[in-house]
Amino acid sequence: MRTAELTQGSVTSRDGTEIGYYKTGQGPAAVVLHGSMESARSHTLFAEALADEFTVYLPDRRGRGLSGPHRRDHGIRTEVEDLDAVVSAAGAERVFGVSAGGAVVLEAARTLPSLKRVALYEPAIVADGAPHREWLVRFDQEVARGDLAGAMVTSMFGFEMAPAFLKVMPRGLLRWMTEKMMAKEERQAAPGTITMRQLAPTIHAEGTIVAELGGTFEKFHAVAADVLLMGGTKGLPGLEPGRATLEKVLPRVRRIEYDGYDHGSSSDPGGVNPTGKPEAVRRIAADVKTFFK
Template sequence: MSTIVNTPTSNQRVSLTTGSVISADGTTIGYHQLGHGPALIMLHGANTSGLDFTQLAEPLADLFTVYLPDRRGRGLSGLFSKNYSIQEEVADLTALVNKTGARLLYGVSAGGMICLLASLSLPGIQKLALYEPALLMDGTAHTSWLPRFDQEMAEGKVAAALVTSMKGLELGGPVMNAMPNWLLEALTNATMKGEDKKAGPDAITMRKLAPTLHYDGLLLAEMSGQLDRFRAMNAEVLLLGGSKGLPFLKPSLAALEQILPHVAGRIEFPGLEHGGSNNPSQTNRGSKPELVAQELRQFFTRA
């Protein structure tokens, strides 16, 4: 099946095909793909979907067949299980690697964490690029928002829950922390309503993605303090981040640079935030996926 996607900041229309793979527990994992050449899988982070990488994938599509999977609970993919853990995500990625023969991975935030762990048991992975993988030295301070988030979601207070997660993860920095919750909730509600009005029936909106933040919070907690296990990594790894990225992930990047046996380099993009490689959008205006794509192109083609 083929689909046409409009890129958010231009009139360019990207032709994508869709496919799916069945994970170990029988769950369907859907993906979009574009391009020709060796397989490259890009795994998104929290509150996004595979389609958020279209502008990152386009400059690479002349050299690679780029796969943009939707992680569980999102878009083309099936639901989370009752016994959800990171091993479920690893199994999903493993199924896609086995189908495509991919030897190249790119992951952002939670997607980067999943790529790292999956690569330990996938000897065929040769190169791995990570943009601010969501690994915590100590997860207590950045997972304590989960109970309040869950309660607000249970009460149908989606905007309040999103504000709770954003503050808990320091996504807005000091400015957001200084703003009263009622104002942030009003702004978030307005953004969601505006998005809902423009969205088609299959669009993956903020409102649809909100419940998935619970599961990304669980991953943060589960993998906190687990960096030492990556000393056994065989793949060559490129570490990426933005100068305005999440401060609490920078210590983990520095630790990975020391722990990983085969580090190809560490690059910090001036002015980019945590979502710097995602498509620009109303809530991610400062991203520059074309800059990240240049580095990925060099890394993945270098012998």
């Protein structure tokens, strides 16, 4: 399998923080914004599928890889400013976003008139943001004492990502399994890989964004861009109602639901995405490419 040839670049966000990105391809610019527990390199296969017709930008959201750290007041406004810095430098009118990244892209489409076509895979917009503020308290306490495995278990239940069989398992066992999984990944990771242990603290920002945007569907009436709204029948159950509502609210929207695809189906297989399949990435990318033309 051919691997996309990536070059690096960076821009400066409004508050002075550096936002780094990878770049590949040729043609009009398209930005790909990753989701939770991911980094810019999580969509290299996706970028490769677009690269023959588009110049693809893969930014690292804050706290990861090429980009600077989160600040104490980090929220959706900061995320949109970071994306705007990349979009403006690239001259991009097309953006694809996944999960929490998809929520950022949708909010950007509401506030940035430069965006003409936005594609979203399982955007993390929920009916009520209050429950996320509640689990974030425990998550922050666990991170502060260095219990990253425990924090990841807390976020898994907080984001309603836990399969039914895990809900009946003792929390201590889940924490032990998570720690073993992170240790195994670190042993096997190639040099430069951004691991689960490194990504775990970034979940605070994801929870903040989901809480902030929860229940704000009506404001997306103002989105003027064309929207491709995607998800999978095996995706996160808590996000499907949001897609159904967005389909009614967005003025210019087309919806696709992929049979058998899960929340990570647009992302590279491996790491936190063990069920990923290259053929699923290519199929989603093909639909996005057609939409972006």
